[in-house]
Amino acid sequence: EIQYPAKGTITVSKEGEVFKSVAESGGMYQPQYEVQGQPGAVYEITALEDVVTPDGTVHLKAGELAATLTTGSDGTATSKPLYLGRYQVKEITAPDGMVIDPEPKEVVLSYAGQEVEITSASIGFVNERQKAEICLKKLLEQDEIFSLGMNEEWKNITFGLFAAEQLTASDGTSIPADGLMETIGIDENGNAVFNLTFPAGLPCMYRKSEPTITTF
Structure with missing residues (x-):
């Protein structure tokens, strides 16, 4: 039986306040906001260190781009299967009306056992509205x-x-x-x-x- 190197996916979620509704009282109108998933945020996933499989093959060098993700209508996006290792997720484009989050976040895809072919990790970002x-x-x-x-x-x-x-x-x-x-x-x-x-x-x-x- 051929054993393939384990891989994992990274799911990014983006939330932020949206102009949800209007409250009216005494002839005065107040905009109301609600935190919802934000489409259109773009992220780059890069290797924090060399990504090497047990056979010694180097699949990514440190700093090399592994994937680019854009959040969908529900505010989430999932990468293709990546080789296990340490990755950095950085927001490069904020949704319309949102302030970009300048702080990158680390995600580790680690071995989850021989019964798990594809492991997964999730990370969330919350943006302030402008x-x-x-x-x-x-x-x-x-x-x-x-x-x-x-x-x-x-x-x-x-x-x-x-x-x-x-x-x-x-x-x-x-x-x-x-x-x-x-x-x-x-x-x-x-x-x-x-x-x-x-x-x-x-x-x-x-x-x-x-x-x-x-x-x-």
Whole structure:
């Protein structure tokens, strides 16, 4: 009976937050996120050391590429059978809207017994979604003669964050165009930061919602 060298497969899984649904309360819309498998992530599997079978054959040199994987619709991908040894898995392309994970991970394919022709190992990656922060500064007019801007008027100034166009979540719910997502006030220096976290590239706009002060 011919004995073939044992091999193993490496399965990579990728997860990340997605814009899953929209919650609405009191005329304000909030994007909701859920961790799901992420398609489209690309990984390179390389040998961490020479991959050598018991007969002395060197199948891969240290640093040599063994396989390239792209995650499918369920966020997973499995390599072809590889010779047993130590491998490194590194993300080279992140899914759309995700931040790439720069840290490579080690996977060891080891002998699982003579009854096991193909062993397996799994490794998981979790990506942060790309996020954006909106900061603004309101320039406050002051006039000591007419007492303009001298009476803490800044406390009455608020800004609203609105969707610039309809934003549809994966479950079909949506934030309508011009839908209000958050309101904030400013500090005494005219500074404000919206606290809502949302994906980078989300089309939003903000505008002042306090009465306009007209000077004469």
